[in-house]
Amino acid sequence: MDQKLTGVLRTSIAVTAIDERLGAIQFRIALGALLVALLASAVSWYVSKRITIPIERMRAGARRFATGDLLHRLPEPNTLEFSGLAESMNQMAEQLQQRMDEITSQRNKTEAVLSSMREGVIATDMELRVISINQTAAKMFSVPMQTIHGRSVLGVLRNHEFQALIERSLSTGESLESDIIYHQNGEHTFNIHCTPLLDTLKKRMGGLVVISDVTQLRRLENMRRDFAASVSHEIKTPLTAIKGFVETLCTGDVDDREEARRFLTIIDKHVNRLTTIIDDLMQLSRIERDDEIQQxxxxxxxxxxxxxxxxxxxxxxxxxxxxxxxxxxxxxxxxxxxxxxxxxxxxxxxxxxxxxxxxxxxxxxxxxxxxxxxxxxxxxxxxxxxxxxxxxxxxxxxxxxxxxxxxxxxxxxxxxxxxxxxxxxxxxxxxxxxxxxxxxxxxxxxxxxxx
The missing domain is CATH 3.30.565.10 (Histidine kinase-like ATPase, C-terminal domain)
Structure with a gap:
C-alpha cells in the first residue's frame, strides 16, 4: 500500500477548558496543602503545649518551693516522663517540710529551755559578735533582744572585763569562770562561765557564755562572814573579861571581900550580857524557823x-x-x-x-x-x-x-x-x-x- 497522503484530519480543544481544569487541580492542591498545614500546626501546638505546660507548672512550683511554700504540690502531668519528675519534686518538698518542721520544733524547744532558764545565756562567733541570747541575759544587761544579734559583745554589754574573759576562753580553748561587778541600774555581781563552741570537726566556732546573778548570794556570804566575826567578837569580849576576873579570884590575889564582890559583880554583868546575846540569837533563829514552816x-x-x-x-x-x-x-x-x-x-x-x-x-x-x-x-x-x-x-x-x-x-x-x-x-x-x-x-x- 502506497504511503500517499490522501487527506488531513484536524482536531482541537478550547484553551479555556484546559485552564479551568488546571485551575481546579491547583485549587485542590492548595486546599490540601492548607489543610495539611493547619493539621500540622494543630498537632505541633498540641505537642508543644503538652510539653511546655507541665514544664511551666513545675517551674512555677519550684519558685514556690524556693520561697518556702513547701506545702504546695505539683499537679500530676499526663506524660509519663514529667509525671515522674513532678512526683520526685513533690516528695522532695514533703521531705524538706518534714525537716523544716523538725528544725522548727527543735528550735522552739531550745528557745523555750533558754527562756525558762534563770541564768543568762549568750552565744558568740569567733569575732565576738552575738549570734544568740536568751531573755534572761537581755534583761540582766537591759538591752532589747531585737537589736542585739550581729553586734559586738562590747557594744552590747559595755564591759571590758566581760569581753576579755570571752577572748581568753576562745584563744586558749579552755572553760573559764569569774565574778564580774556590773554597774548599771545599781551594782550587780555576775558569775560568768565561758566555754568554746566546737563544730563536728572539734574546731572552735565561737563561745558560749552562761551568766548567773550572784549579787544576793555574795551579799549573803559577806553577811555570813560579818555575822560570824561579829558573834565571835561579841562573845569573846565578855568571855575575856570573865576569864580575867575568874583567874584573879582563883589565884587568891584578892584579899579584900569588897574588891572580890566588885569582881563578881562585873562577872555577873558580863554573864548577863552573854545571856542576852544568846537569847536574842535564839529568838532570831526561832522567828526565822517558824516563818519558814509557817508556824x-x-x-x-x-x-x-x-x-x-x-x-x-x-x-x-x-x-x-x-x-x-x-x-x-x-x-x-x-x-x-x-x-x-x-x-x-x-x-x-x-x-x-x-x-x-x-x-x-x-x-x-x-x-x-x-x-x-x-x-x-x-x-x-x-x-x-x-x-x-x-x-x-x-x-x-x-x-x-x-x-x-x-x-x-x-x-x-x-x-x-x-x-x-x-x-x-x-x-x-x-x-x-x-x-x-x-x-x-x-x-x-x-x-x-x-x-
Missing amino acids: IGSEICRIEEVLNTAIGLCHEGIEEKTITVALTCEADLSGRFDATLLEQAAVNLLDNAVKYSPENSTIHIEALTVDDEIQIRFRDQGIGIAKKHLPRLFERFYRVDKARSRKLGGTGLGLAIVKHIAQAHDGNITVESELERGSTFTLHLPDKKSA
Missing part, C-alpha cells in the same frame, strides 16, 4: 493593848530619863498577828528610842491605818542617824556607834529581830532620820482581820 501565831489582837504593854515593860528606862511617851492610836484598831512577837517588836523599838533620847524629851507612838496596812510609828527626839548607816541598820550586830551601843547595853540584834518579826507577818520596817533631829521607825503590817 507564826495568828490571833486578833488590839494594837493599843500591845503598845500599852510595851510601854509598861520599858517603864524603868522611861522613868529614869523622865521621858514622856505620847501614844496615839485609832479607836478599836486591831489585826491578826502574833501578839507576843508584835509586843517584842514594840518593846525593842521603844527601848531603842529611850536609849538614844535625851532626858525630859518626848517619844511619840502613833498607830493608824494607811490604805491596806497598819502602820505603827515610833518617833523620838534623839541624836539621829547619818544617812550612810540607814541601809545596814537592820543587819545583825550592826551598830552606828559601837562604843556607845555597848555602854547602853545593846547587843546589836534588837532591830534585826524587829525586821524579822515584821517579815514574818508579811510586813516590813522602815526608818527616817536626821542627825540631831531624831528618828522615826515605822512598822508596816498588812491589815488582816480574817483567818
Whole structure:
C-alpha cells in the first residue's frame, strides 16, 4: 500500500477548558496543602503545649518551693516522663517540710529551755559578735533582744572585763569562770562561765557564755562572814573579861571581900550580857524557823493593848530619863498577828528610842491605818542617824556607834529581830532620820482581820 497522503484530519480543544481544569487541580492542591498545614500546626501546638505546660507548672512550683511554700504540690502531668519528675519534686518538698518542721520544733524547744532558764545565756562567733541570747541575759544587761544579734559583745554589754574573759576562753580553748561587778541600774555581781563552741570537726566556732546573778548570794556570804566575826567578837569580849576576873579570884590575889564582890559583880554583868546575846540569837533563829514552816501565831489582837504593854515593860528606862511617851492610836484598831512577837517588836523599838533620847524629851507612838496596812510609828527626839548607816541598820550586830551601843547595853540584834518579826507577818520596817533631829521607825503590817 502506497504511503500517499490522501487527506488531513484536524482536531482541537478550547484553551479555556484546559485552564479551568488546571485551575481546579491547583485549587485542590492548595486546599490540601492548607489543610495539611493547619493539621500540622494543630498537632505541633498540641505537642508543644503538652510539653511546655507541665514544664511551666513545675517551674512555677519550684519558685514556690524556693520561697518556702513547701506545702504546695505539683499537679500530676499526663506524660509519663514529667509525671515522674513532678512526683520526685513533690516528695522532695514533703521531705524538706518534714525537716523544716523538725528544725522548727527543735528550735522552739531550745528557745523555750533558754527562756525558762534563770541564768543568762549568750552565744558568740569567733569575732565576738552575738549570734544568740536568751531573755534572761537581755534583761540582766537591759538591752532589747531585737537589736542585739550581729553586734559586738562590747557594744552590747559595755564591759571590758566581760569581753576579755570571752577572748581568753576562745584563744586558749579552755572553760573559764569569774565574778564580774556590773554597774548599771545599781551594782550587780555576775558569775560568768565561758566555754568554746566546737563544730563536728572539734574546731572552735565561737563561745558560749552562761551568766548567773550572784549579787544576793555574795551579799549573803559577806553577811555570813560579818555575822560570824561579829558573834565571835561579841562573845569573846565578855568571855575575856570573865576569864580575867575568874583567874584573879582563883589565884587568891584578892584579899579584900569588897574588891572580890566588885569582881563578881562585873562577872555577873558580863554573864548577863552573854545571856542576852544568846537569847536574842535564839529568838532570831526561832522567828526565822517558824516563818519558814509557817508556824507564826495568828490571833486578833488590839494594837493599843500591845503598845500599852510595851510601854509598861520599858517603864524603868522611861522613868529614869523622865521621858514622856505620847501614844496615839485609832479607836478599836486591831489585826491578826502574833501578839507576843508584835509586843517584842514594840518593846525593842521603844527601848531603842529611850536609849538614844535625851532626858525630859518626848517619844511619840502613833498607830493608824494607811490604805491596806497598819502602820505603827515610833518617833523620838534623839541624836539621829547619818544617812550612810540607814541601809545596814537592820543587819545583825550592826551598830552606828559601837562604843556607845555597848555602854547602853545593846547587843546589836534588837532591830534585826524587829525586821524579822515584821517579815514574818508579811510586813516590813522602815526608818527616817536626821542627825540631831531624831528618828522615826515605822512598822508596816498588812491589815488582816480574817483567818
